[in-house]
Amino acid sequence: MRLLECESKEILSKYQIATPSGRAVSFINNLDIKPPVMLKAQIPIGGRGKSGGIFEASTSDGAKAKIEQLLATWVRGYKATKILVEEKLDIDQEFFMAITDDTVAKSPLAIFSSEGGVDIEALAERQPQKVRKELFSMRSKLPQYRAREIISETGISGRLLLGLGNILSRLADVFLDYDATLAEINPLALTRDGRLIALDCHMEIDDDALFRHKELIELAKEGNRFESERSLTEFERKAAEIDQIDHRGVAGRVIEFDGNLGLIIGGGGASLTAFDAVQSHGGKPANYCEIGGNPSVLKVKELTRLILSKPNVQKIAVIMNVVSNTRVDLVARGIVKGILEAGKDPAKTVAAFRIPGAWEEEGFKILSKYGVQYLDRTVSIDDTARIAVDNSGD
Amino acid sequence: MGEFIEVKIDLSECTDMSDVDKWVQVCPVNIFKVEDNQPAVIEENEDECTLCMLCVEAFPHDAVTIHKLYENGMI
Numbered sequence: 001m002r003l004l005e006c007e008s009k010e011i012l013s014k015y016q017i018a019t020p021s022g023r024a025v026s027f028i029n030n031l032d033i034k035p036p037v038m039l040k041a042q043i044p045i046g047g048r049g050k051s052g053g054i055f056e057a058s059t060s061d062g063a064k065a066k067i068e069q070l071l072a073t074w075v076r077g078y079k080a081t082k083i084l085v086e087e088k089l090d091i092d093q094e095f096f097m098a099i100t101d102d103t104v105a106k107s108p109l110a111i112f113s114s115e116g117g118v119d120i121e122a123l124a125e126r127q128p129q130k131v132r133k134e135l136f137s138m139r140s141k142l143p144q145y146r147a148r149e150i151i152s153e154t155g156i157s158g159r160l161l162l163g164l165g166n167i168l169s170r171l172a173d174v175f176l177d178y179d180a181t182l183a184e185i186n187p188l189a190l191t192r193d194g195r196l197i198a199l200d201c202h203m204e205i206d207d208d209a210l211f212r213h214k215e216l217i218e219l220a221k222e223g224n225r226f227e228s229e230r231s232l233t234e235f236e237r238k239a240a241e242i243d244q245i246d247h248r249g250v251a252g253r254v255i256e257f258d259g260n261l262g263l264i265i266g267g268g269g270a271s272l273t274a275f276d277a278v279q280s281h282g283g284k285p286a287n288y289c290e291i292g293g294n295p296s297v298l299k300v301k302e303l304t305r306l307i308l309s310k311p312n313v314q315k316i317a318v319i320m321n322v323v324s325n326t327r328v329d330l331v332a333r334g335i336v337k338g339i340l341e342a343g344k345d346p347a348k349t350v351a352a353f354r355i356p357g358a359w360e361e362e363g364f365k366i367l368s369k370y371g372v373q374y375l376d377r378t379v380s381i382d383d384t385a386r387i388a389v390d391n392s393g394d
Numbered sequence: 395m396g397e398f399i400e401v402k403i404d405l406s407e408c409t410d411m412s413d414v415d416k417w418v419q420v421c422p423v424n425i426f427k428v429e430d431n432q433p434a435v436i437e438e439n440e441d442e443c444t445l446c447m448l449c450v451e452a453f454p455h456d457a458v459t460i461h462k463l464y465e466n467g468m469i
């Protein structure tokens with residue numbers, strides 16, 4: 001989940017990383033603005049400056065007019081509901097710093113550049129000496145002396161080095177404490193009066209770790225935070241909540257359709273194949289979804305109940321490719337339990353069940369006990385979809 | 395008792411409770427808890443049992459048994 005700039009900056013403040021003074025506003029009535037100010041649309045996407053999402057205002061009335069304009073404007077597919085109003089600073093120099101995951105090295109990576117406000121990848125190609133990258137250990141974190149070593153390699157020294165090292169070390173703490181996949185300050189400004197201030201901050205939190213950050217889960221639940229081109233339906237929002245019940249696997253990435261056949265289908269290409277196959281055989285899916293990675297019985301059960309709670313859905317099709325990282329018996333338990341809790345008969349509700357793979361014998365025993373017909377790997381996804389559509393009429 | 399799995403603890407086999415915390419911690423899906431210094435089953439989690447048998451090895455003697463209710467079998 002990408003945090004808004006104002007949310008990221010609140011976190012920075014908790015770690016004593018200075019940000020420009022200001023606040024996020026949603027209306028202009030009785031607003032006391034002390035120009036000059038920067039006005040920044042709070043949307044979860046980059047490139048705002050080039051897309052008309054950031055303005056400077058030198059008068060209070062001008063600022064209010066711009067805030068109204070920003071609140072009414074779509075910027076890169078998003079319409080902001082908050083505008084960050086911040087003091088405009090007198091800047092002497094800009095830097096870049098970020099902590100991210102190096103997925104190949106399986107370690108956090110600190111990146112620093114003596115040039116800020118830039119596209120860091122392009123700068124690293126053009127002038128590699130200006131960008132330093134260093135892996136560090138999640139256990140020993142990034143102590144200040146290591147942060148200073150990284151920064152000093154770009155030629156920075158003295159008091160500035162001490163200040164920047166302090167901030168980079170704290171940014172690493174933010175990254176680790178919040179289970180972030182990215183914590184980036186770009187630019188970090190050195191003001192003419194000698195202060196180091198984070199002008200912009202971009203933080204992304206690992207979705208699978210959101211359950212550990214209750215305050216951030218609340219933000220993710222605000223489905224109407226943005227009027228994006230297509231906001232989540234209530235059904236999709238509830239499915240996303242199910243996916244957040246625990247960290248195990250995925251069972252809740254759902255897109256709602258208006259058909260009558262509920263789909264519980266495996267993630268990746270197989271779910272697209274299954275969805276298309278159902279349609280090509282004349283079926284009308286009630287939803288697209290992705291499950292995988294061995295979700296808990298509870299999550300599969302709750303997802304099944306949710307899909308069956310749609311008034312026009314009487315049947316569900318459960319289709320996955322051959323699975324090695326998801327247990328057939330655990331999915332079968334979740335499906336059967338969800339159907340029972342919905343007050344329905346599993347034998348009459350499952351239009352087709354095809355998940356071959358890990359623990360399939362155990363899964364098939366469960367399905368047999370409840371009279372559910374299952375299909376093994378000798379039946380293709382396409383044939384399974386046809387059978388599901390044939391069975392979904394009654 | 396779950397819909398599919400029942401986990402039973404025979405407390406008479408658990409004479410020395412000094413390691414009770416360790417016994418309950420082996421379960422990967424939190425099916426056990428310690429209550430009044432005794433192991434107990436969290437019923438709402440029973441259907442999450444992965445049949446890994448770690449608890450059977452960790453608890454003393456045959457104190458824990460796992461029952462598959464869908465085939466009337468004990469493993």
Ligand code: SF4
Nearest residue numbers: 421443444446447449
């Ligand atoms: S068999 Fe494994 S999952 Fe089941 S209760 Fe024992 S430890 Fe937990």
